[in-house]
Amino acid sequence: MQFLESVCQHTVGRFFTVESPSGCCEFLSGSLLHEVFHATMIFLIGLIVIVIGTTIAVVRSEKPIKHIFAEAKFEMIYNYIGSRSIFEDFIMRGRNKTKLEKKSGKVVLITGGTRGIGTEVIKMLMQCDMHVVMGCRSVESGEKVLKEIREDVKLGELKIFQLDISSLKSVRNFADKITSVYTQIDCLVNNAGIMYVPYAESEEGYESQFATNYLGHFLLTHLLLGLVKKAGRDGENARVVNVVSCAYLTGDIDFEDINKKNMFIPFEAYSQSKLAQVLFTNYLNETLKEKGNYVQVHSVHPGIVNTDLFDGTYVKTFFWWILPYIFKSPKRGAQSIVHACLSSDLEGKGATYISNCTVKPQIEKALDKELQKKLFDFTKKLVNVENFGT
Ligand SMILES: *[C@@H]1O[C@H](CO)[C@@H](O)[C@H](O)[C@H]1NC(C)=O
Ligand SMILES: *[C@@H]1O[C@H](CO)[C@@H](O)[C@H](O)[C@H]1NC(C)=O
Ligand SMILES: *[C@@H]1O[C@H](CO)[C@@H](O)[C@H](O)[C@H]1NC(C)=O
Numbered sequence: 001m002q003f004l005e006s007v008c009q010h011t012v013g014r015f016f017t018v019e020s021p022s023g024c025c026e027f028l029s030g031s032l033l034h035e036v037f038h039a040t041m042i043f044l045i046g047l048i049v050i051v052i053g054t055t056i057a058v059v060r061s062e063k064p065i066k067h068i069f070a071e072a073k074f075e076m077i078y079n080y081i082g083s084r085s086i087f088e089d090f091i092m093r094g095r096n097k098t099k100l101e102k103k104s105g106k107v108v109l110i111t112g113g114t115r116g117i118g119t120e121v122i123k124m125l126m127q128c129d130m131h132v133v134m135g136c137r138s139v140e141s142g143e144k145v146l147k148e149i150r151e152d153v154k155l156g157e158l159k160i161f162q163l164d165i166s167s168l169k170s171v172r173n174f175a176d177k178i179t180s181v182y183t184q185i186d187c188l189v190n191n192a193g194i195m196y197v198p199y200a201e202s203e204e205g206y207e208s209q210f211a212t213n214y215l216g217h218f219l220l221t222h223l224l225l226g227l228v229k230k231a232g233r234d235g236e237n238a239r240v241v242n243v244v245s246c247a248y249l250t251g252d253i254d255f256e257d258i259n260k261k262n263m264f265i266p267f268e269a270y271s272q273s274k275l276a277q278v279l280f281t282n283y284l285n286e287t288l289k290e291k292g293n294y295v296q297v298h299s300v301h302p303g304i305v306n307t308d309l310f311d312g313t314y315v316k317t318f319f320w321w322i323l324p325y326i327f328k329s330p331k332r333g334a335q336s337i338v339h340a341c342l343s344s345d346l347e348g349k350g351a352t353y354i355s356n357c358t359v360k361p362q363i364e365k366a367l368d369k370e371l372q373k374k375l376f377d378f379t380k381k382l383v384n385v386e387n388f389g390t
């Protein structure tokens with residue numbers, strides 16, 4: 001099933017049904033034909049891989065046919081969404097709204113960041129002379145990143161702490177350390193994530209993507225919210241930035257089987273974790289606003305970025321040569337995140353979903369207040385928290 005797992009979001013399908021976003025038509029006209037050709041090629045390659053992958057899976061019959069076709073169907077849908085995102089990235093590849101203004105002394109805490117997008121985000125934040133706190137699994141890898149960044153960037157600071165975000169125990173230890181060292185956090189970036197991994201459970205028995213992408217960050221946000229609240233003031237809200245993905249569009253929260261163990265499809269579990277993050281963003285912003293706190297919360301889709309999250313996928317094994325053309329570079333992926341952390345254009349505009357440095361409309365499901373609350377209460381029980389953020 002490796003085949004299937006890798007294809008979907010790399011193919012550019014249904015190209016012709018994508019409406020040109022307003023404001024970019026002048027940019028489009030010159031290169032549209034070229035892009036359509038390029039995209040159609042990718043779509044065809046992807047389609048072939050899906051067909052071959054499904055056939056192999058059926059012949060080998062490692063899983064029930066029903067499971068294989070459910071997987072194929074899900075991947076086709078995801079295909080379309082990933083394609084759209086790649087298409088948008090294509091159109092926008094020249095744009096860059098990130099302004100790196102000095103924010104000397106401001107504290108930003110980021111999870112992950114020893115590779116890919118996270119590293120680029122940290123670099124840009126340091127260019128702004130910020131004090132960056134990084135929570136990562138291996139402090140040694142963190143030190144390496146710092147050394148690399150220091151070759152280019154002399155400003156800012158980077159402090160590294162050990163954190164395994166998938167483990168609730170580790171999150172608690174990390175938060176204890178942070179609260180003993182820092183008195184405020186201007187921006188919390190929930191960035192660490194994994195995707196499309198085979199079924200595995202975290203230390204506390206939750207499906208690993210759910211545990212890493214959502215649950216650990218939920219608990220971390222709870223534990224650090226006091227420091228975040230302290231940093232915000234009228235006219236300059238503190239921020240929480242959840243790094244999500246357009247995969248949330250196909251997400252569904254399965255309260256009965258939150259591990260999705262019944263019929264495990266990696267894409268589906270990934271989408272669930274990403275939808276959970278978006279619901280959390282919206283609910284948290286609302287709650288904080290009601291209580292009069294100066295904190296705003298964002299979801300950011302960095303784009304489909306060429307990072308080693310894709311390592312081991314068939315597409316990267318066979319089509320590595322094409323990836324730099326269709327995926328964003330980590331540097332460009334980092335821009336929307338940095339934008340969400342810093343841009344004054346976004347002041348007061350929390351509970352938003354940001355992509356391509358722009359606020360984008362969200363699907364109805366993500367705005368469903370009942371679902372938001374249901375998930376929030378459900379999650380509080382999972383992580384054993386009674387009063388969130390206090
Ligand atoms: C990307 O952002 C620009 C503004 O910076 C906007 O004009 C454009 O429509 C956006 N592109 C897409 C595909 O949403
Ligand atoms: C985007 O702009 C920022 C600040 O102007 C700059 O540091 C960054 O390198 C730019 N990114 C790209 C990919 O050009
Ligand atoms: C998100 O929170 C900020 C800060 O309280 C607030 O200004 C903004 O209106 C909120 N957004 C929504 C959609 O409620």
